[in-house]
Amino acid sequence: MRVLLIHSDYIEYEVKDKALKNPELISDEMKKGRMDEVLVAFISVEKVDEKNPNEIVDKAVEEIVNVAKQVKAENLFVYPFAHLSSELAKPSVALEVLKKIEEKLKEKGYNVGRAPFGYYKAFKISCKGHPLAELSRTIVPEA
Numbered sequence: 316m317r318v319l320l321i322h323s324d325y326i327e328y329e330v331k332d333k334a335l336k337n338p339e340l341i342s343d344e345m346k347k348g349r350m351d352e353v354l355v356a357f358i359s360v361e362k363v364d365e366k367n368p369n370e371i372v373d374k375a376v377e378e379i380v381n382v383a384k385q386v387k388a389e390n391l392f393v394y395p396f397a398h399l400s401s402e403l404a405k406p407s408v409a410l411e412v413l414k415k416i417e418e419k420l421k422e423k424g425y426n427v428g429r430a431p432f433g434y435y436k437a438f439k440i441s442c443k444g445h446p447l448a449e450l451s452r453t454i455v456p457e458a
């Protein structure tokens with residue numbers, strides 16, 4: 316899994332077209348979204364993660380929480396992003412992993428948003444620009 320973490324003043328997105336034949340089913344209200352004062356996690360779930368998705372979920376949650384504590388972010392946003400890797404996991408696995416990350420972060424008390432999966436989306440983001448505002452992580456299952 317590849318994660319790009321951007322501590323932002325805001326992120327907003329708007330769903331445009333389907334990028335997959337069967338994207339995630341979404342309500343009209345999910346077609347647009349915005350979160351302020353937020354740590355955004357752009358996530359590419361990778362093929363190698365299919366070996367142990369649950370382990371990857373736990374490791375990703377740990378990494379995201381670790382950075383959230385450092386930048387003092389209470390709002391988190393999970394953004395499915397297929398452009399951080401050339402070895403992507405299949406969509407069915409990727410969606411489940413992203414939903415579980417969202418769920419576990421909520422269980423830890425964070426306000427968590429997630430952008431819809433399987434769509435082309437317009438988005439705007441405002442990076443805060445401090446030394447920890449742009450970080451990346453590579454997360455792999457134990458051998």
Ligand SMILES: Nc1ncnc2c1ncn2[C@@H]1O[C@H](COS(=O)(=O)NC(=O)[C@@H](N)CO)[C@@H](O)[C@H]1O
Pocket residue numbers: 334335358359360361395396397403404405406409431432433434435
């Ligand atoms: N492994 C993955 N990790 C994260 N997001 C993914 C993954 N696979 C699919 N997606 C989601 O599905 C969308 C399209 O995925 S994609 O791999 O880019 N596929 C396409 O764009 C197809 N139109 C052509 O391959 C992505 O924007 C993202 O929302």
